[in-house]
Amino acid sequence: MLKLTHVDSYYGRSHALQDVSLHIPAGQVTAILGRNGMGKTTLLRTLMGSMVQSTGAIELEGRRIDGLPTHQRARAGIAYVPQGREIIADFSVQQNILMGAFAGRGPRAIPPLALELFPYLAANLQRPGGVLSGGQQQQLALARALTAQPKVMLLDEPNEGIQPSVVEEIEAAITRLNREFGLTMVLVEQNIDFARRVASHFAMFEKGTIVESGPIAALTDAVVDRHMAF
Numbered sequence: 001m002l003k004l005t006h007v008d009s010y011y012g013r014s015h016a017l018q019d020v021s022l023h024i025p026a027g028q029v030t031a032i033l034g035r036n037g038m039g040k041t042t043l044l045r046t047l048m049g050s051m052v053q054s055t056g057a058i059e060l061e062g063r064r065i066d067g068l069p070t071h072q073r074a075r076a077g078i079a080y081v082p083q084g085r086e087i088i089a090d091f092s093v094q095q096n097i098l099m100g101a102f103a104g105r106g107p108r109a110i111p112p113l114a115l116e117l118f119p120y121l122a123a124n125l126q127r128p129g130g131v132l133s134g135g136q137q138q139q140l141a142l143a144r145a146l147t148a149q150p151k152v153m154l155l156d157e158p159n160e161g162i163q164p165s166v167v168e169e170i171e172a173a174i175t176r177l178n179r180e181f182g183l184t185m186v187l188v189e190q191n192i193d194f195a196r197r198v199a200s201h202f203a204m205f206e207k208g209t210i211v212e213s214g215p216i217a218a219l220t221d222a223v224v225d226r227h228m229a230f
């Protein structure tokens with residue numbers, strides 16, 4: 001689905017990704033793991049073509065996208081749920097969700113699936129986005145991304161800073177989107193148990209390079225201890 005070949009990324013002169021080659025299989029969840037500052041968010045920005053300068057090849061379904069600006073990558077089918085969620089506080093829930101439609105490929109309407117997955121949003125379409133809790137805003141960011149009708153969704157630590165009861169709902173939504181609807185996902189995650197539950201493949205980052213990758217069964221405790229213990 002997505003393929004990176006010899007990709008390097010830079011913030012100015014800072015070399016944040018070094019010679020990254022990775023295949024993201026269609027219809028599966030690939031977990032991107034590693035300690036803070038190792039390049040996970042930079043990988044998602046590199047796929048989206050935002051905030052970083054990159055070299056190397058990125059293909060979506062066999063077509064080169066590395067030369068495209070961010071909005072054309074969104075049109076091509078990549079949706080991004082960033083860390084911090086980037087909800088517009090003064091816009092209503094409905095307006096925030098519809099922002100995704102302007103970025104994406106589909107009609108300018110909220111897909112019924114987004115409202116079915118997140119009943120709270122369906123019941124509060126007119127509330128301002130800014131009054132929602134962190135977990136509700138994460139649901140809103142997921143609904144916004146779904147409205148773009150993506151082929152692949154990039155998720156940056158969707159459970160970070162969220163209360164446990166809402167984490168379960170978000171996990172259930174991610175699992176359903178993948179298993180029932182076959183959505184391909186790239187999931188940056190610190191929670192190893194969640195990554196093991198939901199992902200079929202992983203890539204472990206250290207200092208901007210992939211140090212281990214493969215099927216999730218290869219993510220042994222020894223691998224986690226080696227690269228994620230503090």
Ligand SMILES: Nc1ncnc2c1ncn2[C@@H]1O[C@H](COP(=O)(O)OP(=O)(O)OP(=O)(O)O)[C@@H](O)[C@H]1O
Pocket residue numbers: 011014016034035036037038039040041042043051
């Ligand atoms: N906007 C930026 N400008 C300059 N350097 C940056 C910028 N964003 C990240 N970096 C640097 O790039 C490297 C990789 O950061 P990145 O955010 O990708 O790590 P991460 O693994 O996602 O960590 P975290 O979990 O803390 O977000 C770090 O050395 C970081 O300091």
